[in-house]
Amino acid sequence: MKKKKLLILCQYFYPEYVSSATLPTQMAEDLVDKGMRVEVMCGWPYEYSNEKDVEKNENYKGISIKRLKYSKFNNKNKFGRIFNFFSLFAMFVCKMPKMLTYDHILVYSNPPILPLIPDVLYRMFNKQYSFVVYDIAPDNALKTGTIKSGSLIDRLMNYINKHVYKNAENIIVLGTEMKTYLLQNKISDNPGNIHVIPNWYIESEYDVVKSNEFKKLRNQYDKILLYSGNMGQLQDMETIVEFLKLNKNNENTLTILCGHGKKYAEVKKSIKSNEIKNVKMYEFLTGTDYTDVLKITDACFASLIPEGVGLGVPSKNYGYLANKKPLILIMDKHSDIVKHVETYNAGIQIDNGAAQDILNFITSHSRNDLQVLGGNAYQLFKDEYTRQHNTTKYYILLNGGN
Secondary structure (H helix, E strand, O other): OOOOEEEEEEOOOOOOOOHHHHHHHHHHHHHHHOOOEEEEEEEOOOOOOOOOOOOOEEEEOOEEEEEEOOOOOOOOOHHHHHHHHHHHHHHHHHOHHHHOOOOEEEEEOOOOOOOHHHHHHHHHHOOOEEEEEOOOOOHHHHHHOOOOOOOHHHHHHHHHHHHHHHHOOEEEEOOHHHHHHHHHOOOOOOHHHEEEOOOOEOOOOOOOOOOHHHHHHHHHOOEEEEEEEEOOOOOOHHHHHHHHHHOOOOOOEEEEEEEEOOOHHHHHHHHHHOOOOOEEEEOOOOHHHHHHHHHHOOEEEEEOOHHHOOOOOOOHHHHHHHOOOOEEEEOOOOOHHHHHHHHHOOEEEEOOOOHHHHHHHHHHOOHHHHHHHHHHHHHHHHHHOEHHHHHHHHHHHHOOOO
16 A cells, blocks of 8 residues: 655754644654654754754654745744744745645644645645644734734734635644634634644653752752743733742742743742742753653643633643643633543642632642642543554544544
8 A cells, every 4th residue: 555645834843842843743753653654844943953953854763854944033023923934934835836746734833824835735736734723823812912903914814714724624623622712713614624632742761850959949848839831921820920929938838930921021020029939930941951840840730811711722731741740720621631630630720810729729738649649640641641642643534534
């Protein structure tokens, strides 16, 4: 039987280390192992790579990678970010004739205008494609104030959505709440082609904490809590800050906050102005530093404001579960992760604004209690969020299964 030839279109891929690069890379590796021919067109690894010598064309673990250079303006600047998106888009456009040689195209939602390319190929040549939705644009940008309603980007994204959600053979979302959002907001009127495939996490290969700094923190505190990842407009950092205020005199509990985003500076300012001593703040942690932080932690936060439900799924949750950490979920009760955590008794759901409930949970559970919940969290991970479990779903779907 002839191997199916798949093209993956995305901005981030190996050797970049953020989850939006590692997840497509791992999926591609597993598809190759299962017998598919996989090629990738992606952006140049400007942002999240420590590799100095990167080749334009590379074969990595059986995956043929073609990297496209584009503009390198400051991504923290709105106009720089938009210009970079359109620059990369233009590079992809130049490769459209080549895209017709593949059996199927799998396109990711980063950058958000990228799905327009395979959709044009579909409308002109009936080229089949699937769309992986990590974030629902432009709704996420509108609700974070990144763009304005009626702006050029808003109108462009609505035009793209009108066609992509109708024409794609498969729409792949990370959670049932995302599927519900697409249908309730009439972004899609075809529930049959929307498939829920969660992301995943690979378990760490070592159990020993390497950093002396984190070893010292573990020995100093009875309980350690962690918030890691984006501190953006859609994350409910306000409830966490209120909890920190309530917990400021508890010398036995430390909260670690690490990540980046628009609310990072506000959180840091609140901690300083309220003289909260039992908090450690770090910027984005990677590699063994991040693994060490996970190892010393007793419970982990994930949060979304009510308006953020359905626009995406916090990807850090999978790593928390894999590392046997119970979750403190400040978000809507109807999210998939909340339902799973409650079913497995692997943490607690907290309503937005209910900081006292977080304090009650922490004070009423000993470190041993949290370890028991962490064991339940690990079972949830093994059942629902392993790499093998979910990349197999991609393989079945892309080969005509359901």
